[in-house]
Amino acid sequence: MLKESVESNGASVPPTETRKCPMKKTRTPAPKEQVLYLVLWWQTQTPYAAVFDDEVAACxxxxxxxxxxIEVRGTRLKIDRVVDYYRRDDAGRPMPAEWREVAAPALLPWAPRPKPAFG
Known part of the structure; x- marks a missing residue:
């Protein structure tokens, strides 16, 4: 595609070619590094685990x-299991920790609380 431009005094400028360079290689973007936060705690001698993708909620x-x-960083993350070597089954094998789905808004003291309905 050729473009001819005109300067402010009326003189024309030689045409210029504007096109994409055929030799330019396009890069495929690298997979985005993912960050997860594994939270581990014990309650009445039972371990619990939860995974967060938000650092503030995890803290x-x-x-x-x-x-x-525990901050875990990588491109393809997967936590297969968390086992407790203190608690064991009848055969002596370590028992799995219990996974918890922790609701983030309930954990944030500054989050707005629903107002009670007065009837």
């Missing part, structure tokens, strides 16, 4: 439970 959950926060 808030850990602070009210006196828990551990």
């Amino acid at each position: 808030a959950a850990a602070s009210v439970r006196n828990a551990l926060v």
Whole structure:
């Protein structure tokens, strides 16, 4: 595609070619690195685990439970299992920790609370 431009005094400027360079290689973007926060805590000698993708929510959950926060970073993350070597089944094998679905808004003390309905 050729473009001819005109300067402010009326003189024309030679045409210029504007096109994409055929030799330019396009890069495929690298997979985005994912960050997860594994929160581990114990309650009445039972381990619990929860996974968060938000650092603030993970730290808030850990602070009210006196828990551990483990930051895991990578492109393809998967946590297969968490086992407790203190608790064992009848055959002596370590038992799995219990996974908890922790609701983040309930853990944040500054989150707005629903107002009670007065009837």
